[in-house]
Amino acid sequence: MAEALEQVKRQFGRDAVILNTRTFTRGGFLGLGGKPYVEITAARDRSDLPSVVRRSTVQTRLKAGDRADGAAAPLSPVSTTVANTAASDSILTEVGALKSLVSDLLRETRRANVAKVPGELYDTYLALVENAVAEEIATELVESLRGRLNDEQLRDAKAVHVHLAKALEAMLPTAGPIRIASHGEPYIVALIGPTGVGKTTTIAKLAANFCLRDRKKVGLITIDTYRIAAVEQLKTYAQIIDVPLEVAMSPDQLKEAVARMADRDVILIDTAGRSQRDAMKIQELRGFFGAVKPHETHLVLSSACSEMVLTETIDRFRDIGVDRVIFTKLDEALGFGVILTCLQKVDARLSYVTTGQDVPSDIEVGEGTALAELILRSRAVEPGLAGAKACYVLHR
Numbered sequence: 001m002a003e004a005l006e007q008v009k010r011q012f013g014r015d016a017v018i019l020n021t022r023t024f025t026r027g028g029f030l031g032l033g034g035k036p037y038v039e040i041t042a043a044r045d046r047s048d049l050p051s052v053v054r055r056s057t058v059q060t061r062l063k064a065g066d067r068a069d070g071a072a073a074p075l076s077p078v079s080t081t082v083a084n085t086a087a088s089d090s091i092l093t094e095v096g097a098l099k100s101l102v103s104d105l106l107r108e109t110r111r112a113n114v115a116k117v118p119g120e121l122y123d124t125y126l127a128l129v130e131n132a133v134a135e136e137i138a139t140e141l142v143e144s145l146r147g148r149l150n151d152e153q154l155r156d157a158k159a160v161h162v163h164l165a166k167a168l169e170a171m172l173p174t175a176g177p178i179r180i181a182s183h184g185e186p187y188i189v190a191l192i193g194p195t196g197v198g199k200t201t202t203i204a205k206l207a208a209n210f211c212l213r214d215r216k217k218v219g220l221i222t223i224d225t226y227r228i229a230a231v232e233q234l235k236t237y238a239q240i241i242d243v244p245l246e247v248a249m250s251p252d253q254l255k256e257a258v259a260r261m262a263d264r265d266v267i268l269i270d271t272a273g274r275s276q277r278d279a280m281k282i283q284e285l286r287g288f289f290g291a292v293k294p295h296e297t298h299l300v301l302s303s304a305c306s307e308m309v310l311t312e313t314i315d316r317f318r319d320i321g322v323d324r325v326i327f328t329k330l331d332e333a334l335g336f337g338v339i340l341t342c343l344q345k346v347d348a349r350l351s352y353v354t355t356g357q358d359v360p361s362d363i364e365v366g367e368g369t370a371l372a373e374l375i376l377r378s379r380a381v382e383p384g385l386a387g388a389k390a391c392y393v394l395h396r
Contacts, residue, residue, distance in 0.1 A: 015020035132335025208360030
């Protein structure tokens with residue numbers, strides 16, 4: 001660095017302005033054996049600089065003893081002058097203009113690709129798509145509106161919202177809460193799904209509500225022997241609400257655990273998270289469920305995942321015999337329309353949604369009215385914990 005600065009001083013004189021310095025390695029293999037290089041960007045004096053930079057650049061003279069290692073005169077006051085407010089503001093303005101241009105271009109491109117959408121409903125269509133509703137479903141929804149509303153109603157934002165909410169609600173099949181049948185034996189409910197979607201926490205929420213609110217006798221069984229932390233977590237919840245917990249490592253052990261809980265009203269089975277791409281592990285669940293035959297099997301999905309991931313998960317778990325769906329993490333969802341899209345692809349109904357990590361709260365029965373309102377929310381208000389919870393509080 002000192003040698004490079006000396007070259008700048010010889011060529012530009014001691015009044016040179018240093019704009020930037022950097023060191024880098026060139027050559028070698030995977031970062032090994034390369035040669036170090038020093039690069040200095042400089043100008044002869046401030047008059048050579050663009051005006052926007054010149055106004056906020058502090059001129060620093062290069063003295064004979066200046067060194068890059070900070071021993072005499074460190075470079076940091078000079079090199080950082082290029083990161084000035086005026087230059088940054090100029091760059092940010094240009095970036096903002098480019099983003100606006102790209103946004104307009106995407107909007108016009110999408111408009112050209114959806115010729116079936118009437119002009120007065122295009123903003124409605126775009127809001128649905130931006131809230132993660134699949135484009136084909138959004139097109140179907142606005143097409144149905146055009147068939148049911150007259151021209152005056154189509155121009156009335158409130159009328160469009162009301163009719164669209166009803167259409168969305170009709171497309172959101174819900175199952176209601178778990179209803180424990182009284183037929184002299186425990187009602188068995190199993191939760192399945194990929195890793196990281198919140199099955200164990202959801203099991204704890206359900207168990208706590210059955211015990212504390214409904215005064216039911218609950219039993220917990222986990223077959224998630226792959227994660228010690230998951231067993232310990234469920235054991236802690238079981239101790240807090242004072243319910244028995246069994247760990248089963250095979251279908252036979254699961255059957256025996258169910259038999260030992262014959263006096264329970266409901267048995268909740270927690271399963272190990274299975275990657276939707278691990279077909280062998282998913283098929284293992286068949287053996288477990290073949291031994292006890294759950295009355296209900298709930299597929300737990302995270303609303304924070306993309307439509308592609310959720311669709312793949314549904315396809316892989318479908319063969320196990322899913323009849324209910326639970327959507328977790330509504331407080332983390334990037335768009336609530338993904339719930340609608342997925343329910344259209346799986347032959348199952350929505351049972352519950354969760355809106356946070358708190359036990360036993362932050363779980364609600366899935367309601368079409370509430371979900372429709374979430375899907376119709378303006379994207380100017382980001383989906384999140386407050387919005388998701390508020391929606392369900394209003395519709396309890």
